[in-house]
Amino acid sequence: MLNKQIFVSYGEQAKKMTKELLEKIDLKAELKKDDLIALKPNLVNASSSEKGATTDPQIAAALIEYLINKGFEKLIIIEGSWVGADTDNAFLKCGYQELAAKYEIPLYNLQKSSYKQKKVLDMEIEIAEIALKVDYLINLPVLKGHCQTNITCALKNLKGCLSDQEKRRFHRIGLHKSIAYLNKALKQDLIIVDGIYGDLDFEEGGNAVKMNRILAAKDPVLVDSYAAELLGYHISEIPYLQIAAEIGVGNNNLDKAEIIEMNKDQAADINYNSSKIEQLTKKIKAKNACSACYGSLIHALKRLAERGKLKRINQAIYLGQAYQAKEIAGLGIGNCCNQAAEFVKGCPPSAKEIIDFLNDQNM
Incomplete structure (x- = not known):
């Protein structure tokens, strides 16, 4: 190594x-x-x-x-x-x-x-x-x-x-x-x-x-x-x-x-019961999302919230394997959402890559 x-x-x-x-x-x-x-x-x-x-x-x-x-x-x-x-x-x-x-x-x-x-x-x-x-x-x-x-x-x-x-x-x-x-x-x-x-x-x-x-x-x-x-x-x-x-x-x-x-994450139902995290996920529409991708998005939204930019996001944010090959009106996170009008590449993308993408789209 x-x-x-x-x-x-x-x-x-x-x-x-x-x-x-x-x-x-x-x-x-x-x-x-x-x-x-x-x-x-x-x-x-x-x-x-x-x-x-x-x-x-x-x-x-x-x-x-x-x-x-x-x-x-x-x-x-x-x-x-x-x-x-x-x-x-x-x-x-x-x-x-x-x-x-x-x-x-x-x-x-x-x-x-x-x-x-x-x-x-x-x-x-x-x-x-x-x-x-x-x-x-x-x-x-x-x-x-x-x-x-x-x-x-x-x-x-x-x-x-x-x-x-x-x-x-x-x-x-x-x-x-x-x-x-x-x-x-x-x-x-x-x-x-x-x-x-x-x-x-x-x-x-x-x-x-x-x-x-x-x-x-x-x-x-x-x-x-x-x-x-x-x-x-x-x-x-x-x-x-x-x-x-x-x-x-x-x-x-x-x-x-x-x-x-070495591999890829598997899709799963993800439920967060933290009120702090729930506040960050209000605009997320996730279906069959991998935890690795969802986790990156949560960290990205947290960083944007700290900078006072989260409220500027005025579109729904989609992620998950259920959106593969489907047209999406909002913003897409990861390769599964590549049919969105605008999406960030990656499987999964890092939080920094998501921040850069969201900054370009909404800030």
């Missing part, structure tokens, strides 16, 4: 999709039998993955089974929840305690870890010692919005490897430089992004958007740049991406990325 590649699998069967990705990228070829391999999920709080905040334990289960079956036995799970949350409770409520018991994998609560100062350029960062000791770090972030940095994905997920004191300091001195420098101090070797559910705009969850995808990549800057566009942001709106690229953490030029889609 090359640093420029991002593999995408669509669907909602997290364990099956993850195993297929691991076989495709041939993870075993990168590992030595005696490597200490750490899985770092996002367990910001004690909530199920369907709430849009935490990593689906089935992704971790798929990794553990794959690695054990290939003869790798030195596996651990590491995490430190956000300040004010109890990591041990998150391990329990998010399904990781059961996972650890089943596969006899140690859990490391990084809120109770010993820490080591590591200097990066002009900054010293206090990082959990066990995280620094591992030979191969597999990062399992969630694709979701964030109230301060707009998105959180691979780069920001490493904050869980800090002491609570250091997490507070990051907020005090500025998150963007701190996140970028942390990733210079602590290298992640593989990223598996849980993009099945992710919150609309808040890292704690509660307004989950179903995006129905799992990503695999090696470059955290590149995959976060891709994630930004999936959620409707320009890379320039996430300052830590530029900083991380400048100090050599990775590449933020998506023109150099090789996006490899």
Whole structure:
């Protein structure tokens, strides 16, 4: 697997999709039998993955089974929840305690870890010692919005490897430089992004958007740049991406990325019971829509609402396989709606592509 590649699998069967990705990228070829391999999920709080905040334990289960079956036995799970949350409770409520018991994998609560100062350029960062000791770090972030940095994905997920004191300091001195420098101090070797559910705009969850995808990549800057566009942001709106690229953490030029889609999402009935999301979907007419396409549209409409442009959309917005080969009077989203007078290409399009399209039509 090359640093420029991002593999995408669509669907909602997290364990099956993850195993297929691991076989495709041939993870075993990168590992030595005696490597200490750490899985770092996002367990910001004690909530199920369907709430849009935490990593689906089935992704971790798929990794553990794959690695054990290939003869790798030195596996651990590491995490430190956000300040004010109890990591041990998150391990329990998010399904990781059961996972650890089943596969006899140690859990490391990084809120109770010993820490080591590591200097990066002009900054010293206090990082959990066990995280620094591992030979191969597999990062399992969630694709979701964030109230301060707009998105959180691979780069920001490493904050869980800090002491609570250091997490507070990051907020005090500025998150963007701190996140970028942390990733210079602590290298992640593989990223598996849980993009099945992710919150609309808040890292704690509660307004989950179903995006129905799992990503695999090696470059955290590149995959976060891709994630930004999936959620409707320009890379320039996430300052830590530029900083991380400048100090050599990775590449933020998506023109150099090789996006490899392994399959397509399947149409399904989608029902959102979040009042925040319902407000965004009033003009949507969806029939047999895929979650991946619908999710991109919701993120796009959220970005337009934040910019005061949502009310300017004066036509119905159509998406879904039921509209294939049918003339549509309104706006079409995705290739299924290519008979609309105006439509955005893609299967699925990203939120940024939808925003650009809607701006051209209505703004």
